[in-house]
Amino acid sequence: MSECSVVVEDLWKEYPGGIVAVRGVSFEAGRGFTSLMGPNGSGKTTTLSMVAGALKPSRGRIVVCGLDVWGREGVRARRLIGFAPQDMPFKEKLSGMENLVWIGMIRGLGYVDAKRQARRALELVGLEAHGNRRVVTYSGGMRRRLTIAACVMHEPEVLLLDEPGSGLDPRAREEVWGLIESLGRGRIIVYSTHISQEAERHSDRVLIFHSGGIVAGGPPRMLIERYAPMPRIIVYHDPGGAPPMVDGLPGYSRGDGVTYYEVEEASSALPKIIEAFLRAGIQVHKVEVKRPGLEEVYFRVTGARLEA
Amino acid sequence: MPVSQVLAEVYAFLKSMLRYREIAFWNIGFPIIFLLVLIAVFGGEPGVLEIDVAVVDYDRGPFSSVIIQALNSTGALKLQLSDLGLEELRKAIANGSLSAAVFIGEGFSENITQGSQGRVLLLYYSNPQSGDYIASIIESVIGEASRGIAARIAGDARAEILLEPISVEGVPVSPEILATKGGVRTFYVIGMIGVQILFSGLYTGAGIIVERKRDGTLKLLLSSPMRGYTIFAADTVTSMVALLISATAIVVVGRLAGADYSLIEWRDALAMSGLFAVGLLGSLGLGLVIAPLARSPEAVNMLVNSIAFPLMFLGGIIIPAFILPEWAQDIPKALPLYWCLEGVRRIVLYNYGIGEALGVALPGIIASLALYIAGAIVYRRLLEKSVEIV
Numbered sequence: 001m002s003e004c005s006v007v008v009e010d011l012w013k014e015y016p017g018g019i020v021a022v023r024g025v026s027f028e029a030g031r032g033f034t035s036l037m038g039p040n041g042s043g044k045t046t047t048l049s050m051v052a053g054a055l056k057p058s059r060g061r062i063v064v065c066g067l068d069v070w071g072r073e074g075v076r077a078r079r080l081i082g083f084a085p086q087d088m089p090f091k092e093k094l095s096g097m098e099n100l101v102w103i104g105m106i107r108g109l110g111y112v113d114a115k116r117q118a119r120r121a122l123e124l125v126g127l128e129a130h131g132n133r134r135v136v137t138y139s140g141g142m143r144r145r146l147t148i149a150a151c152v153m154h155e156p157e158v159l160l161l162d163e164p165g166s167g168l169d170p171r172a173r174e175e176v177w178g179l180i181e182s183l184g185r186g187r188i189i190v191y192s193t194h195i196s197q198e199a200e201r202h203s204d205r206v207l208i209f210h211s212g213g214i215v216a217g218g219p220p221r222m223l224i225e226r227y228a229p230m231p232r233i234i235v236y237h238d239p240g241g242a243p244p245m246v247d248g249l250p251g252y253s254r255g256d257g258v259t260y261y262e263v264e265e266a267s268s269a270l271p272k273i274i275e276a277f278l279r280a281g282i283q284v285h286k287v288e289v290k291r292p293g294l295e296e297v298y299f300r301v302t303g304a305r306l307e308a
Numbered sequence: 309m310p311v312s313q314v315l316a317e318v319y320a321f322l323k324s325m326l327r328y329r330e331i332a333f334w335n336i337g338f339p340i341i342f343l344l345v346l347i348a349v350f351g352g353e354p355g356v357l358e359i360d361v362a363v364v365d366y367d368r369g370p371f372s373s374v375i376i377q378a379l380n381s382t383g384a385l386k387l388q389l390s391d392l393g394l395e396e397l398r399k400a401i402a403n404g405s406l407s408a409a410v411f412i413g414e415g416f417s418e419n420i421t422q423g424s425q426g427r428v429l430l431l432y433y434s435n436p437q438s439g440d441y442i443a444s445i446i447e448s449v450i451g452e453a454s455r456g457i458a459a460r461i462a463g464d465a466r467a468e469i470l471l472e473p474i475s476v477e478g479v480p481v482s483p484e485i486l487a488t489k490g491g492v493r494t495f496y497v498i499g500m501i502g503v504q505i506l507f508s509g510l511y512t513g514a515g516i517i518v519e520r521k522r523d524g525t526l527k528l529l530l531s532s533p534m535r536g537y538t539i540f541a542a543d544t545v546t547s548m549v550a551l552l553i554s555a556t557a558i559v560v561v562g563r564l565a566g567a568d569y570s571l572i573e574w575r576d577a578l579a580m581s582g583l584f585a586v587g588l589l590g591s592l593g594l595g596l597v598i599a600p601l602a603r604s605p606e607a608v609n610m611l612v613n614s615i616a617f618p619l620m621f622l623g624g625i626i627i628p629a630f631i632l633p634e635w636a637q638d639i640p641k642a643l644p645l646y647w648c649l650e651g652v653r654r655i656v657l658y659n660y661g662i663g664e665a666l667g668v669a670l671p672g673i674i675a676s677l678a679l680y681i682a683g684a685i686v687y688r689r690l691l692e693k694s695v696e697i698v
């Protein structure tokens with residue numbers, strides 16, 4: 001295994017009808033976890049589909065381990081890719097095992113290999129006891145685990161996962177991420193998410209998507225350091241009345257009784273803020289101290305909220 | 309061509325057949341039920357509804373027209389003037405489309421005028437229930453006419469007198485298998501296989517991209533190491549497998565319901581399978597050619613049904629082409645599948661040799677293959693377009 005990476009150069013996608021879903025995206029993803037983080041409609045799925053070889057770019061180049069996905073080596077490049085669309089098209093009435101064999105064969109494995117790899121993949125994702133059950137009886141978490149199994153059947157270098165953690169309850173999400181972390185070791189993982197905590201916890205590198213372009217990128221710690229280093233104090237209070245200034249700092253109000261302040265240091269700022277509210281005669285219900293995260297970075301960079 | 313991806317579709321089809329009742333129904337249940345209904349309703353002893361008699365008059369003399377008038381005057385016979393040759397007449401009678409034929413050769417009137425006998429050939433369907441009876445009616449009508457002619461000539465001093473100026477030579481034509489109960493049922497067995505070919509080919513062809521787009525497998529396939537024609541090949545092979553299963557069920561149930569396969573030798577079976585397979589290719593091709601008209605699985609449904617239902621009845625598939633109304637007579641001829649089925653029928657029902665049968669089917673074979681190639685081209689265009697939006 002020589003050094004391998006996913007290189008995306010000036011990628012554009014204009015859908016028929018004139019919608020430009022991706023506008024000039026470039027990045028390089030090496031081994032480890034790269035997340036595409038952005039709100040719905042920011043172009044993550046479109047980008048991943050193009051990298052996976054399922055959607056033709058209007059312009060730009062995608063090279064996977066030296067092979068051009070949309071060029072002559074396209075077939076070889078696709079052998080290196082394991083792609084999980086947000087909804088894997090399982091055949092509901094077939095068993096998990098049968099679905100894996102089918103997908104394995106689509107990915108180019110012979111029947112015997114597909115069967116062996118399916119058994120192995122089921123074990124890897126902890127579904128060996130449920131392999132003979134129909135997929136329609138699976139829970140959301142089991143389905144997602146089966147999706148991941150389907151992606152690793154042919155032992156690809158690159159895993160492309162579209163929203164692997166969304167739509168799951170917190171426990172199932174934990175489980176799925178545990179799996180992705182362990183299976184992703186040594187591989188190139190590129191995934192999309194609209195959940196900032198997910199990107200923060202599970203990325204070596206985050207690419208922030210906004211309106212079809214990347215507006216910032218880097219390791220999560222670095223992005224936070226650079227764009228939103230200061231902790232926030234969030235005050236939940238009676239609506240009405242302008243939030244007071246504290247030490248010359250304005251509060252950012254959402255207008256519905258929630259105001260937050262960006263401060264240098266939470267412990268010294270907290271009493272001052274409460275005092276200011278009392279003095280202004282606004283009743284405070286609750287105060288939260290929040291360490292800044294990618295959510296704040298997104299807001300700072302784009303001026304928009306990540307999770308609307 | 310990556311074989312495993314082609315086989316992936318076959319694998320999923322076979323597994324789905326076990327799990328999805330609707331798939332098993334359309335491939336096995338439906339054709340069996342339909343076949344049994346056809347056999348129950350139409351599969352009895354082929355009745356002679358009308359006494360269709362063809363008259364071939366190469367004489368065009370005064371005495372031949374006397375005979376024709378006489379036959380016409382009975383009112384019991386439905387006469388049609390024809391210029392078929394003897395062999396063609398024999399075939400038309402053997403397959404039940406004619407009850408009898410009266411053949412009057414050249415020089416018939418001349419012979420009578422010169423005092424020798426005029427000879428008439430009476431080809432008739434030698435079926436003990438109706439054929440012999442029809443022959444005797446015709447014979448007696450001609451006998452009557454003969455005596456009339458004798459009387460007329462007797463009044464003419466120049467001519468010699470012959471008591472029976474006309475002799476009738478009866479030529480019994482033994483019924484071919486289609487004119488038997490088992491044969492009619494076999495006709496429906498073949499027709500039912502044809503129906504499966506028509507529907508499954510059109511459905512598969514017209515839905516090749518659209519169905520996969522809807523259920524998301526297109527994305528999966530495109531992101532896999534497949535080549536341009538992989539899906540096309542996969543669907544071709546899968547529909548062949550589906551047809552094999554359907555046809556086996558139809559043939560077995562047909563046998564149990566009294567279809568007659570006695571004329572089939574194993575070499576014939578091979579040729580027939582080939583004709584069915586080519587017919588399927590044509591049907592797939594036709595489906596692909598119309599595929600651009602259907603942008604959703606629902607539209608595929610509507611489009612395919614609106615084409616396949618009328619063709620099932622008017623395309624010479626489950627209704628014999630020769631009993632279609634006049635205005636519909638040419639519809640089957642425009643359908644390649646009809647010719648392929650016709651080739652099969654010639655072997656099974658009319659005991660043609662393989663070479664002869666393939667000769668009959670040739671236009672259908674060529675047109676089917678051409679459609680399949682056209683379908684391949686349309687498929688590539690559809691695939692290229694589908695990569696633009698997923």
Ligand SMILES: Nc1ncnc2c1ncn2[C@@H]1O[C@H](COP(=O)(O)OP(=O)(O)O)[C@@H](O)[C@H]1O
Pocket residue numbers: 015016017019020021038039040041042043044045046047697698
């Ligand atoms: N098939 C399509 N045709 C037209 N526009 C599309 C299509 N698919 C996605 N889009 C548009 O492209 C933009 C990006 O969508 P998408 O890549 O799905 O975003 P995300 O995955 O980040 O939510 C959206 O504005 C969406 O409406």
Ligand SMILES: [Mg+2]
Pocket residue numbers: 041044045046162163
């Ligand atoms: Mg998306």
